[in-house]
Amino acid sequence: TILGLWSLASMSFGVFMGRYVNTEYMQSYWRIRAAGSGLSGVDAAASEVASLGDEAAIISFTEGTIVDDRRTIGYVAKGTIYCVAPVMRRAMPSAPVEFWAAGVGCCERRSNFDCGSARLPGGSLTALTYTAEGDKYFAEAVKEAASVYSITVGKRAQRVFFEGDPAVFIDDLWREAVVAAILAAVFHFCTCIIVSTALQKAGVRWVGGARGLLPGDELAAEDMLLRGGAARGKDKSSTHDHLRNVLDPRASWVEEKPERSCLGCGPRHYWVFHSLEEQHVEEIEKQIWFSESRTLDQGCDPSFFDRVVIAEDGGFNEVATLMKSINWYRYFSAFLTVGMIVYNICYILKSDAHMITSDDAGGHMYLISETVIKPPLDFVLRMLHIEGTGRFNANVVVPIMEIACLLLVLVWVTVLAVEAALVEPRSRRRWKNLSRVLFNFPPAIAGFSSMSLLHYVNPSVLIEHIVEYSHRRASLEPVLAWTKFVVLRLLCLVIGVDAFLMKFRMTAQYINQEDIDMRCVCQLAGFILQLIGIVPVSIIVRERLLRAFFGGEDASEDIEEKAKEMTYHALLCREMYRHSQSDLDFVVMVLSFNDVDFQGLMLNMNSSKMGPRTSLEVKGNAQVTKKNSVEGRKSLEEDLENDFLEVARAASISKARRGARPGATTRKPREGRAGGGSPPSPICP
Numbered sequence: 265t266i267l268g269l270w271s272l273a274s275m276s277f278g279v280f281m282g283r284y285v286n287t288e289y290m291q292s293y294w295r296i297r298a299a300g301s302g303l304s305g306v307d308a309a310a311s312e313v314a315s316l317g318d319e320a321a322i323i324s325f326t327e328g329t330i331v332d333d334r335r336t337i338g339y340v341a342k343g344t345i346y347c348v349a350p351v352m353r354r355a356m357p358s359a360p361v362e363f364w365a366a367g368v369g370c371c372e373r374r375s376n377f378d379c380g381s382a383r384l385p386g387g388s389l390t391a392l393t394y395t396a397e398g399d400k401y402f403a404e405a406v407k408e409a410a411s412v413y414s415i416t417v418g419k420r421a422q423r424v425f426f427e428g429d430p431a432v433f434i435d436d437l438w439r440e441a442v443v444a445a446i447l448a449a450v451f452h453f454c455t456c457i458i459v460s461t462a463l464q465k466a467g468v469r470w471v472g473g474a475r476g477l478l479p480g481d482e483l484a485a486e487d488m489l490l491r492g493g494a495a496r497g498k499d500k501s502s503t504h505d506h507l508r509n510v511l512d513p514r515a516s517w518v519e520e521k522p523e524r525s526c527l528g529c530g531p532r533h534y535w536v537f538h539s540l541e542e543q544h545v546e547e548i549e550k551q552i553w554f555s556e557s558r559t560l561d562q563g564c565d566p567s568f569f570d571r572v573v574i575a576e577d578g579g580f581n582e583v584a585t586l587m588k589s590i591n592w593y594r595y596f597s598a599f600l601t602v603g604m605i606v607y608n609i610c611y612i613l614k615s616d617a618h619m620i621t622s623d624d625a626g627g628h629m630y631l632i633s634e635t636v637i638k639p640p641l642d643f644v645l646r647m648l649h650i651e652g653t654g655r656f657n658a659n660v661v662v663p664i665m666e667i668a669c670l671l672l673v674l675v676w677v678t679v680l681a682v683e684a685a686l687v688e689p690r691s692r693r694r695w696k697n698l699s700r701v702l703f704n705f706p707p708a709i710a711g712f713s714s715m716s717l718l719h720y721v722n723p724s725v726l727i728e729h730i731v732e733y734s735h736r737r738a739s740l741e742p743v744l745a746w747t748k749f750v751v752l753r754l755l756c757l758v759i760g761v762d763a764f765l766m767k768f769r770m771t772a773q774y775i776n777q778e779d780i781d782m783r784c785v786c787q788l789a790g791f792i793l794q795l796i797g798i799v800p801v802s803i804i805v806r807e808r809l810l811r812a813f814f815g816g817e818d819a820s821e822d823i824e825e826k827a828k829e830m831t832y833h834a835l836l837c838r839e840m841y842r843h844s845q846s847d848l849d850f851v852v853m854v855l856s857f858n859d860v861d862f863q864g865l866m867l868n869m870n871s872s873k874m875g876p877r878t879s880l881e882v883k884g885n886a887q888v889t890k891k892n893s894v895e896g897r898k899s900l901e902e903d904l905e906n907d908f909l910e911v912a913r914a915a916s917i918s919k920a921r922r923g924a925r926p927g928a929t930t931r932k933p934r935e936g937r938a939g940g941g942s943p944p945s946p947i948c949p
Contacts, residue, residue: 289444333375346366349377364409365424406423578835579866587853613670616666662766677701696830716797
């Protein structure tokens with residue numbers, strides 16, 4: 265019912281917006297477009313123009329035509345003022361008025377007609393016939409003007425408004441119509457998301473209806489005889505109270521809905537408004553908290569990840585299943601990656617070429633490199649007696665460096681791809697090169713820019729690199745390593761900031777305009793994409809996952825672990841190719857391979873732990889219902905205590921059978937606990 269009502273509301277909203285856009289914009293747009301160049305040299309006193317239909321949509325009056333604002337009338341109706349003023353020849357003020365300048369809310373009752381561009385200095389004599397709503401109010405305004413000012417109105421008088429450039433007006437109509445349609449679509453989409461989320465959070469559903477109960481409500485279903493549909497077997501009051509007290513006592517309200525086919529039979533279905541899913545999550549959270557906190561209090565190790573194990577084979581036995589999961593999302597992701605690569609390359613070449621060849625490339629705008637690099641460079645040149653002092657220009661040097669680095673990366677990718685195509689199919693180098701070309705380079709090229717150097721001076725990244733240098737690199741040659749580290753980070757900071765300033769200023773030149781075209785939008789989009797690429801989220805997430813699995817506990821990869829990682833990617837690339845249906849599927853899968861796929865390959869669920877870990881979880885769903893009753897709330901703590909003791913006894917027996925875990929330790933409880941004395945020996949699973 266709710267979905268049906270919402271669909272009806274959506275269709276009504278679509279009809280309303282369609283009529284609004286058509287009435288306000290598209291009718292005038294198509295009528296003016298059909299008029300072409302319109303009529304030119306029209307005499308304001310000519311009465312035959314009104315009979316020309318759409319050809320009279322654009323009218324250019326002869327010299328000497330004026331809008332007589334001294335005879336303005338503002339007709340007020342429904343809180344809106346409809347303005348009219350006669351259009352006439354200056355030399356014929358007493359001639360019948362065939363054209364009336366019109367507008368809404370642009371005049372006072374008897375003066376100050378300010379509609380359109382006719383009264384502006386050098387105003388145009390080109391007018392467009394008025395087709396807006398409120399025709400009857402404009403007609404009343406014309407009648408009032410004729411009565412007040414003793415004006416003779418022509419038999420076919422038309423209302424017009426003056427525009428300086430009809431072509432610009434037509435473009436504005438189209439743009440405003442498109443914007444209105446897009447805003448309406450976005451508003452409807454967001455509203456649908458909000459409504460669907462609210463319905464899901466509110467838990468609005470038929471209790472015992474065709475949709476069924478939630479997984480934790482079987483006990484209530486059996487107790488209330490709700491299976492099969494209607495709530496029956498109890499009288500009206502007891503059923504209603506049972507829903508409140510047993511199924512969901514915190515429901516905001518429970519509404520009785522009698523069946524239409526049996527209005528005298530009492531309530532048969534019930535609406536329950538509450539997030540039962542959230543209630544189950546909260547109860548399970550309480551159970552886990554009680555179990556694991558008591559485990560820690562006993563001096564034992566909790567077992568949060570006992571259901572997850574690392575796949576020793578690296579997930580290669582699941583590659584075939586992964587390759588069968590190719591769907592439209594994979595193709596879309598791969599297409600988006602390729603599109604971003606092409607777009608970014610074109611943007612870099614175009615924008616950098618513009619900065620290099622532009623006449624004002626050597627402008628006087630501030631750049632850090634002009635202050636940091638230019639003085640020492642000039643000093644070195646003077647010491648070497650080399651001409652060129654003062655010729656350093658960061659506005660040219662930075663774009664040249666960016667293009668050079670991009671071309672170097674593209675050449676390197678081409679070399680790897682050609683080498684992979686020429687070597688033997690079973691060669692290690694073939695699959696190593698393919699894995700680097702398809703796994704590593706696409707996200708790097710899609711976000712490539714000189715601004716991405718700012719990533720290395722990001723405080724969080726900088727701290728991480730400092731720790732890495734402290735553990736591995738600085739231990740060999742401390743002075744050289746730290747000097748290299750500091751110099752490289754300073755260069756990244758200077759070049760990255762200068763690149764950002766130059767690209768920002770160039771983009772500002774495109775968008776600091778009243779009207780922007782598609783070229784300006786593309787320039788802005790390229791700048792935003794490169795700005796987002798300063799923090800390459802996909803690359804960072806992948807590196808963190810690889811470091812977690814291959815780096816081990818210290819989160820740092822040595823030479824052997826790095827070699828193992830590269831070999832894993834090469835073998836994964838080869839197995840994907842073997843199990844792919846076509847070369848296209850292989851490329852699509854590799855380009856769309858993400859951290860979720862990698863985690864799915866590397867982790868397995870422990871089948872021996874898939875059942876309930878404790879008796880707490882066995883009784884979890886039942887306790888959700890039982891807790892809502894008075895007796896359940898009184899005995900809940902006692903049940904949890906008994907359950908924990910059962911778990912402890914079962915764990916001790918299990919430990920005695922399989923022996924202690926290698927390297928397992930017990931936690932020493934903190935001193936000063938209530939009760940004093942030596943703590944009992946812990947019983948750990």
